[in-house]
Amino acid sequence: MSERLIVVGGVAAGMSAAAKARRTNPDLEIEVYEKTGYVSYGACGIPYFVKGEIPNVDDLIARTPEQFAKQRIYAHTYHEVLDINVENHTVRVRNLDTGEEFTDHWDKLILTTGGVAARPPIPGLSLPGIFTVRTPEDGLAIRQWIAEQRPTRGLIVGGGYIGLEMAEALAAHGIHVTIVEMLPQVMPNMDADMVEHIQAELERQGVDLQLEHPVEAFEGDGRVREVVAGGEHFPADIVIFSVGVKPNVTLAKQAGIVLGPTGAVAVDDHMRTNVPNVWAAGDVAEVHHLVTGKPAYIPLGTTANKQGRVAGTNAAGGDAAFGGVVGTAVVKVFDLHAARTGLSEREAREEGFDVAIVTIKSSSKAHYMPHPSPIHVKLVFEKGSHRLLGGQIVGREGVAKRIDIIATALHAGWTTYDLAKLDLAYAPPFSPVWDPILVAANVASR
Amino acid sequence: MSERLIVVGGVAAGMSAAAKARRTNPDLEIEVYEKTGYVSYGACGIPYFVKGEIPNVDDLIARTPEQFAKQRIYAHTYHEVLDINVENHTVRVRNLDTGEEFTDHWDKLILTTGGVAARPPIPGLSLPGIFTVRTPEDGLAIRQWIAEQRPTRGLIVGGGYIGLEMAEALAAHGIHVTIVEMLPQVMPNMDADMVEHIQAELERQGVDLQLEHPVEAFEGDGRVREVVAGGEHFPADIVIFSVGVKPNVTLAKQAGIVLGPTGAVAVDDHMRTNVPNVWAAGDVAEVHHLVTGKPAYIPLGTTANKQGRVAGTNAAGGDAAFGGVVGTAVVKVFDLHAARTGLSEREAREEGFDVAIVTIKSSSKAHYMPHPSPIHVKLVFEKGSHRLLGGQIVGREGVAKRIDIIATALHAGWTTYDLAKLDLAYAPPFSPVWDPILVAANVASR
Numbered sequence: 072m073s074e075r076l077i078v079v080g081g082v083a084a085g086m087s088a089a090a091k092a093r094r095t096n097p098d099l100e101i102e103v104y105e106k107t108g109y110v111s112y113g114a115c116g117i118p119y120f121v122k123g124e125i126p127n128v129d130d131l132i133a134r135t136p137e138q139f140a141k142q143r144i145y146a147h148t149y150h151e152v153l154d155i156n157v158e159n160h161t162v163r164v165r166n167l168d169t170g171e172e173f174t175d176h177w178d179k180l181i182l183t184t185g186g187v188a189a190r191p192p193i194p195g196l197s198l199p200g201i202f203t204v205r206t207p208e209d210g211l212a213i214r215q216w217i218a219e220q221r222p223t224r225g226l227i228v229g230g231g232y233i234g235l236e237m238a239e240a241l242a243a244h245g246i247h248v249t250i251v252e253m254l255p256q257v258m259p260n261m262d263a264d265m266v267e268h269i270q271a272e273l274e275r276q277g278v279d280l281q282l283e284h285p286v287e288a289f290e291g292d293g294r295v296r297e298v299v300a301g302g303e304h305f306p307a308d309i310v311i312f313s314v315g316v317k318p319n320v321t322l323a324k325q326a327g328i329v330l331g332p333t334g335a336v337a338v339d340d341h342m343r344t345n346v347p348n349v350w351a352a353g354d355v356a357e358v359h360h361l362v363t364g365k366p367a368y369i370p371l372g373t374t375a376n377k378q379g380r381v382a383g384t385n386a387a388g389g390d391a392a393f394g395g396v397v398g399t400a401v402v403k404v405f406d407l408h409a410a411r412t413g414l415s416e417r418e419a420r421e422e423g424f425d426v427a428i429v430t431i432k433s434s435s436k437a438h439y440m441p442h443p444s445p446i447h448v449k450l451v452f453e454k455g456s457h458r459l460l461g462g463q464i465v466g467r468e469g470v471a472k473r474i475d476i477i478a479t480a481l482h483a484g485w486t487t488y489d490l491a492k493l494d495l496a497y498a499p500p501f502s503p504v505w506d507p508i509l510v511a512a513n514v515a516s517r
Numbered sequence: 518m519s520e521r522l523i524v525v526g527g528v529a530a531g532m533s534a535a536a537k538a539r540r541t542n543p544d545l546e547i548e549v550y551e552k553t554g555y556v557s558y559g560a561c562g563i564p565y566f567v568k569g570e571i572p573n574v575d576d577l578i579a580r581t582p583e584q585f586a587k588q589r590i591y592a593h594t595y596h597e598v599l600d601i602n603v604e605n606h607t608v609r610v611r612n613l614d615t616g617e618e619f620t621d622h623w624d625k626l627i628l629t630t631g632g633v634a635a636r637p638p639i640p641g642l643s644l645p646g647i648f649t650v651r652t653p654e655d656g657l658a659i660r661q662w663i664a665e666q667r668p669t670r671g672l673i674v675g676g677g678y679i680g681l682e683m684a685e686a687l688a689a690h691g692i693h694v695t696i697v698e699m700l701p702q703v704m705p706n707m708d709a710d711m712v713e714h715i716q717a718e719l720e721r722q723g724v725d726l727q728l729e730h731p732v733e734a735f736e737g738d739g740r741v742r743e744v745v746a747g748g749e750h751f752p753a754d755i756v757i758f759s760v761g762v763k764p765n766v767t768l769a770k771q772a773g774i775v776l777g778p779t780g781a782v783a784v785d786d787h788m789r790t791n792v793p794n795v796w797a798a799g800d801v802a803e804v805h806h807l808v809t810g811k812p813a814y815i816p817l818g819t820t821a822n823k824q825g826r827v828a829g830t831n832a833a834g835g836d837a838a839f840g841g842v843v844g845t846a847v848v849k850v851f852d853l854h855a856a857r858t859g860l861s862e863r864e865a866r867e868e869g870f871d872v873a874i875v876t877i878k879s880s881s882k883a884h885y886m887p888h889p890s891p892i893h894v895k896l897v898f899e900k901g902s903h904r905l906l907g908g909q910i911v912g913r914e915g916v917a918k919r920i921d922i923i924a925t926a927l928h929a930g931w932t933t934y935d936l937a938k939l940d941l942a943y944a945p946p947f948s949p950v951w952d953p954i955l956v957a958a959n960v961a962s963r
Contacts, residue, residue, distance in 0.1 A: 083950070116885050116945050130885040232944075361940075372950050373943035394938025401942035410942050439562050439576040471947035472918035476925050478940055483929040492840025494807075494924055496847035496856050497819040498678075499562050501917035504529070504818050 073098040076386055077162055077177035079152045079322065081105030082112060083372050084353025085183035086134070087379030088386065089144045092181075095387035101144045102175065104164055106151035109207045110136060115372045117210040118236035121217075122243045128207045155180065155326035157346045179348050179386040182323060182336065183379065186316035186354035186370045195289030201310040204233050216309060217244055225249070226298050226307035228286050229314040230257030235269070235404045237311045238278050242405075246309065249279040251286060251300040253314075258402070258409065261463050262416045264430060265409070265449055268465045272407040281305070316370050318355045331357045333368035340392040342382040350386050352378035359395040362413050362460060362481060363422055369398055397481040398461075401471040410474035413461025413481045416451050425454040429487075429515040433507035435469045437499035444468060448511040450477070450487060457486040457516065462508075469501065476508055487515035519544040522832055523608055523623040525598045525768065527551030528558060529818050530799025531629035532580070533825030534832065535590045538627075541833035547590045548621065550610055552597035555653045556582060561818045563656040564682035567663075568689045574653045601626065601772035603792045625794050625832040628769060628782065629825065632762035632800035632816045641735030647756040650679050662755060663690055671695070672744050672753035674732050675760040676703030681715070681850045683757045684724050688851075692755065695725040697732060697746040699760075704848075707855065707909050708862045710876060711895055714911045718853040727751070762816050764801045777803045779814035786838040788828040796832050798824035805841040808859050808906060808927055809868055815844055843927040844907075847917045856920035859907025859927045862897050871900040875933075875961040879953035881915045883945035890914060894957040896923075896933060903932040903962065908954075915947070922954055933961035 076092055078085045081103040089101050103110065111133045119125050136146040149167040156162070162180070165172045188203035190196060200220070202213050216222065225241040227234045230252035238248045250257065250273070256266045257273070257280070273280050284301030289310065291297065298305045318335035329345040331337035336344055336351040340359065344351050353375035360367040374396055384391035401410035419426045429450045434443040446466035452459050462477035464470045480490050491512035497504055505513075522538055524531045527549040535547050549556065557579045565571050582592040595613040602608070608626070611618045634649035636642060646666070648659050662668065671687040673680045676698035684694045696703065696719070702712045703719070703726070719726050730747030735756065737743065744751045764781035775791040777783035782790055782797040786805065790797050799821035806813040820842055830837035847856035865872045875896045880889040892912035898905050908923035910916045926936050937958035943950055951959075 113883055113885060113945065113950065115943070115950070116883055119886060119945055124887050125885050133884070371943065373941070373952075376950050394940075396940040399940045399942045401944045401947055403944060403946045408947070412940075412942070437559055437562055438579070439559060439571050440565060441570050469918055471942045471944070472915055472922065475939070475941045475952075476918065476921045478942070479922050479925040479929070482935070482939060483925070483931075485929075489928070493921070493928060494840075494842040494845045494858075495819070495921045496845045496858070496917045496924070497561070497817065498847045498849060498917070499559065499565055500849045501847055501854070504559065504561070504822050506819075506921075 074178040075100040076179045078103040078181045080183035081110035081146050083375035084379035086111040087376045088181045088383035091380045091383030092387035093142050095384050095389040103146040104150040104152050107206050108148050110146045118240045120210045121213050122240035181382045182351040183353045184319040184355045187319045189315040189317050198291050198295040200295035222309035225309045227311045232402045233313040251281045251284040253285040261411050265463045276405045331366045335368045341385050350382040352382040361395040399478040408470035409465045410470050411463045412478040419460045427454045431511045440499050446507050448507045450511045450515050487512050491516045520624040521546040522625045524549040524627045526629035527556035527592050529821035530825035532557040533822045534627045534829035537826045537829030538833035539588050541830050541835040549592040550596040550598050553652050554594050556592045564686045566656045567659050568686035627828045628797040629799045630765040630801045633765045635761040635763050644737050644741040646741035668754035671755045673757045678848045679759040697727045697730040699731040707857050711909045722851045777812045781814045787831050796828040798828040807841040845924040854916035855911045856916050857909045858924040865906045873900045877957045886945050892953050894953045896957045896961050933958050937962045
């Protein structure tokens with residue numbers, strides 16, 4: 072008799088796991104339970120759907136349940152797993168359409184319940200017109216609100232990736248945008264000196280940036296009308312609440328699956344949990360950070376896909392290991408691109424490194440070409456050894472894949488001396504003859 | 518008494534060497550002799566000057582002799598070094614303006630005589646209207662010919678980097694362009710399957726591509742009128758002759774400086790020649806290729822700058838080593854970007870590797886974003902060990918710095934398995950959730 076794999080959650084990690092499990096083992100029975108109405112969607116595209124660059128929410132779907140069914144991967148939307156029994160190898164499932172509940176049996180289980188938007192107990196947070204940004208349903212609700220209510224004042228709580236992408240999305244609808252952020256800067260995982268360029272771009276685009284303004288309350292008469300933050304009142308007829316993501320560990324805790332120091336599910340490099348035959352992957356799980364050597368919680372779609380593949384391979388009887396992360400990320404903020412990898416200066420100090428930094432300003436292309444744009448590079452490294460610890464790049468072009476050069480160097484465990492020796496691509500339209508990364512590495516290696 | 522450094526040739530390698538020598542040793546006397554009218558120019562920008570994107574040839578100049586003089590670096594244009602005497606430590610110099618000849622003395626000498634355009638003995642090659650593309654004077658002459666003669670039919674001999682860039686430059690003036698190439702493909706250091714995309718772009722842009730057409734003669738009545746290639750006659754009122762670059766080793770040979778197997782000056786990692794106190798750098802010198810472990814001749818501006826720095830440091834009493842190359846390069850061909858690093862499939866076979874390849878087609882951004890463009894990635898690796906040997910990328914965006922990820926992996930000596938584990942930057946405007954490089958590495962690692 073063939074074995075049965077149940078995947079709890081059908082987004083990036085879950086459907087990657089299911090697809091890879093099928094390729095690894097053609098005989099496996101594979102069932103996926105997903106409580107929303109969509110599987111296999113690109114959650115990172117939701118701000119661009121809200122912006123209007125993506126016409127239909129269905130465009131975000133990589134593959135439908137019908138397409139998965141052709142591979143005998145049965146993905147059930149509107150099906151919520153209520154509990155996991157690790158002794159009997161069962162799950163209790165509710166069909167959210169019919170209310171019907173049933174029990175299903177598994178030989179292998181992959182937990183990919185993802186993350187949930189953090190929702191601290193702030194008065195009025197449940198008022199209509201306040202949205203989080205996690206699922207296609209969220210995107211649809213925001214588009215519907217914009218179409219029906221015609222908001223003119225948008226307020227975004229939280230200046231992380233999603234907050235900044237949503238600022239651009241709302242502004243594209245002619246909505247005046249205010250960002251309120253508790254911290255003294257947006258993008259908390261980049262350093263203040265690099266974030267200055269992002270904040271200048273937000274201001275240039277007409278965004279009202281209110282730093283060190285913790286949100287105290289949302290007010291309104293049956294819908295949001297005003298936000299109280301840092302003692303000030305801001306009128307708002309649409310609010311995006313994006314103060315961070317937490318691992319959705321309710322089921323994991325109920326099942327007795329051990330969490331790590333970050334609060335997410337602890338996994339080894341095979342994505343195994345402490346429970347035999349149970350793997351976890353994606354935004355519910357920790358990652359191994361290659362620079363610190365410690366577990367970290369960095370929920371990103373690209374990691375979720377990789378971890379899902381590894382969990383799916385192993386659950387299906389194969390053998391795969393996840394290589395860990397170096398914390399690489401990039402975000403588009405209106406016309407500016409900002410990227411980071413490894414540890415920021417602040418993070419590196421917090422980890423106890425004896426930190427040195429170099430920050431340089433260079434150009435996206437040869438100085439004599441038309442329209443070169445400034446590009447800022449920061450390297451974080453260890454004094455003495457010159458071991459590279461991290462990098463940040465901000466500019467208008469050539470940022471996203473340039474950060475990957477530093478990310479690759481971090482994977483290799485390099486020093487700034489190694490980085491300075493790189494034979495990088497050069498032609499006048501793409502880079503100065505000394506690539507900005509080489510300029511920074513040369514300065515760091517003096 | 519302070520020592521005297523003479524630098525023979527004042528372009529990329531020469532002026533980098535001089536500037537770095539000054540920073541290394543404030544007391545050194547530094548004289549540079551350059552036979553053209555310009556020092557410190559960006560030769561790679563000449564096609565864009567011809568195209569008209571760069572208004573003035575002076576824009577290509579990074580620093581003038583006057584600016585260098587402020588650092589007590591004395592750069593003499595129109596001064597040709599006629600011979601080098603390594604016994605007496607002298608050079609014989611001719612002032613090309615006045616015809617005057619004189620002898621100068623050196624304690625240290627850096628040879629940066631660069632490369633020269635290859636000029637095989639083809640009848641009519643000296644006819645007016647036929648140009649090579651090496652110096653600002655070449656660029657000015659081409660611009661002047663276009664302005665005065667109003668050519669309508671341009672013919673480019675040679676489909677390498679410069680030939681392709683000049684095709685775009687001439688087409689921008691409304692000139693109908695024909696490329697004649699001896700080989701069965703353009704871009705000989707990329708593989709035919711990847712070059713297909715480049716050739717399709719040339720045809721889409723209206724360029725007439727004549728492959729396997731060796732040039733036999735140029736004909737005309739006091740100026741070029743027709744080109745005979747592969748037995749066919751092509752009318753042409755402007756010709757760009759770009760069949761390759763050879764190291765300019767006339768002086769090196771005369772001075773008894775040893776050449777390597779490639780015909781360029783043999784150097785160690787400190788850019789030392791066989792002659793004590795004589796270094797060489799840039800297009801006149803060989804490079805150490807990190808993938809083959811052998812000397813190679815790959816004349817590129819970025820390498821020239823790096824080698825110049827190393828030679829300047831060492832000649833001034835410091836200690837620096839050149840890290841070698843992996844053969845990274847990128848070229849813009851109209852709206853297409855093509856890049857390569859390491860060994861092509863053909864080169865890898867010629868080197869005796871047991872070669873495997875993977876070629877994938879992916880997208881420059883998330884599938885649901887507006888206007889994603891196709892991106893093609895080829896990986897060349899060793900069967901069995903999966904050691905990465907090279908990569909090629911062709912697309913309309915995200916090519917130049919994406920090849921650098923593969924270049925960095927080659928520096929690290931990685932396998933395709935290592936490459937597949939990379940934590941690369943992802944956001945929908947910049948990449949699919951699986952970066953094209955990861956897709957290729959995953960396929961290669963099956």
